[in-house]
Amino acid sequence: MADDLAEAGDIVTTVTPDMALFDGSVSPGHIRRFLDRVHRQSHRVPAAVVVCFDQPPFADREYEQAGISHCLIGHDNHRRLHDIAATIRDAERSTGENEAGDETYFVDDRAAAISMVGRSQAVCDALRMIHLVAESRCNPVLILGETGTGKEVAAKAVHQSRHPNAPFVAVNCAALTSTLLESELFGHVKGAFTSADRDKTGLLEQAGSGTLFLDEISEMPLELQAKLLRVLQERTFRKVGGVKDLTCEATIIASSNRNLKKEVREHRFRQDLYYRLNICPIVLTPLRSPERREDIPLLARYFLAHSNIRGGRPDKVTAITKLALESLSQHDWPGNVRELRNVIERAILLERTDKIGLNSIVIEPSEGDESHPSPIGERVRGFSLEKAERELIARALHETGWQKTQAASLLGITRATLYAKVKQYNIQKMPSQPTDTELPASEPAEAEPILVG
Ligand SMILES: Nc1ncnc2c1ncn2[C@@H]1O[C@H](COP(=O)(O)OP(=O)(O)OP(=O)(O)O)[C@@H](O)[C@H]1O
Ligand SMILES: [Mg+2]
Numbered sequence: 001m002a003d004d005l006a007e008a009g010d011i012v013t014t015v016t017p018d019m020a021l022f023d024g025s026v027s028p029g030h031i032r033r034f035l036d037r038v039h040r041q042s043h044r045v046p047a048a049v050v051v052c053f054d055q056p057p058f059a060d061r062e063y064e065q066a067g068i069s070h071c072l073i074g075h076d077n078h079r080r081l082h083d084i085a086a087t088i089r090d091a092e093r094s095t096g097e098n099e100a101g102d103e104t105y106f107v108d109d110r111a112a113a114i115s116m117v118g119r120s121q122a123v124c125d126a127l128r129m130i131h132l133v134a135e136s137r138c139n140p141v142l143i144l145g146e147t148g149t150g151k152e153v154a155a156k157a158v159h160q161s162r163h164p165n166a167p168f169v170a171v172n173c174a175a176l177t178s179t180l181l182e183s184e185l186f187g188h189v190k191g192a193f194t195s196a197d198r199d200k201t202g203l204l205e206q207a208g209s210g211t212l213f214l215d216e217i218s219e220m221p222l223e224l225q226a227k228l229l230r231v232l233q234e235r236t237f238r239k240v241g242g243v244k245d246l247t248c249e250a251t252i253i254a255s256s257n258r259n260l261k262k263e264v265r266e267h268r269f270r271q272d273l274y275y276r277l278n279i280c281p282i283v284l285t286p287l288r289s290p291e292r293r294e295d296i297p298l299l300a301r302y303f304l305a306h307s308n309i310r311g312g313r314p315d316k317v318t319a320i321t322k323l324a325l326e327s328l329s330q331h332d333w334p335g336n337v338r339e340l341r342n343v344i345e346r347a348i349l350l351e352r353t354d355k356i357g358l359n360s361i362v363i364e365p366s367e368g369d370e371s372h373p374s375p376i377g378e379r380v381r382g383f384s385l386e387k388a389e390r391e392l393i394a395r396a397l398h399e400t401g402w403q404k405t406q407a408a409s410l411l412g413i414t415r416a417t418l419y420a421k422v423k424q425y426n427i428q429k430m431p432s433q434p435t436d437t438e439l440p441a442s443e444p445a446e447a448e449p450i451l452v453g
Helices: 005-011 028-040 060-066 078-094 109-113 121-135 151-162 178-186 203-207 222-234 260-265 271-277 295-306 322-330 336-350 367-371 376-382 385-399 404-411 415-424
Strands: 020-023 048-052 068-073 141-144 168-172 211-215 251-256 427-429 450-452
Touching: 005 028, 028 048, 028 060, 060 068, 068 078, 109 121, 121 151, 141 151, 151 168, 151 211, 151 251, 168 178, 168 203, 178 203, 178 222, 203 211, 222 271, 260 271, 295 322, 295 336, 322 336, 322 404, 385 404, 385 415, 385 427, 404 415
Parallel strands: 020 048, 048 068, 141 251, 168 211, 211 251, 427 450
Antiparallel strands: none
């Protein structure tokens, strides 16, 4: 129950209600604005009902326009409320809507057009920046973010909305030596160096009036940084060994997963180039930051629904258990969205049932763990898969009040596997708690019994 619309707005960010009941004193205009805002943030309120003591104070038409599906007269009219709920449920079923099918992955149509999943404030801010930059004449454009946060997705988004029909050419500045990168970018004339047996068109020229994407700009050698700066200032360049000035019409987008300010301080990146690039930076937030956590389940479901890892064979795996989602939400994701995508694809291959469960979520230890390796025995003593599994099973049993069918489904395993694990780990119910079914007679187990209420 919310005291006001602001509180109701907070509630729908964490739960998806089957319907919302508004007190008759709230005007249709306020309800309309509330529903618009909630839907814009991609949260779902499938049906809105207004509850009045007496005759509704506003006209039917106004309620309809506000998105109100029913009017309930009398605060204690439970029978009628029950009927309304049944009608809403039937209507949803007949339109084929269900929890998994109507998932809204994108914050708005523009995000959908570039497949940028997410509804956190961080994603909304990045999208806003992408559109502001794309609609302006800002050139060059800088995109910053850790590895796997979607810098290339953002670069393509800027390109797509600025000049969709022009070329998008990309080069990774870390992948080539200084001389190769220079001739790749600017092109060269025949005879410019020993192996230059013919003229070469550089990427700046190939991009034409489209986009040149300079990935990992921080890795560009300092002498080339100076040449790039000149292109950005003069908007002209010369091929290696050439004498003719060519005009650069392309939008230049540079990306970096390093802290460029620090690179400048440490004399690895030119300060003047940094200031030239850093006009309106698009900053992508890592997945582990609290403000992006809410995107994790959404991204996981999106990758599950759109994965092609099974090569077009019918998708057997169609959902993810709550516990699996919970464990995804707790991981730190040093590889960000790319790592999450890989984990989901691996889980699709590993999963034997139709729901990804904890067993199929295999997350590699993060680099941080590897950089401070501890002796293996010590690590196993402190944390082991077995211990984690035992604790999760105990927790699922506790949460479901020892309803084993439910617990098995939460864990994404079969009932038979659950029985086997309960026996293996000697998990016992606290004496006062009745079980839904008694466990089959077990042999004395070796592990210390774990008592779960
Ligand atoms: N918001 C998002 N919605 C959907 N997919 C995303 C999103 N962000 C990233 N991805 C996906 O994650 C993967 C990595 O994205 P991308 O290549 O753009 O990251 P990056 O920041 O350029 O990484 P790197 O620094 O390693 O080059 C891609 O498969 C991309 O489609
Ligand atoms: Mg990239």
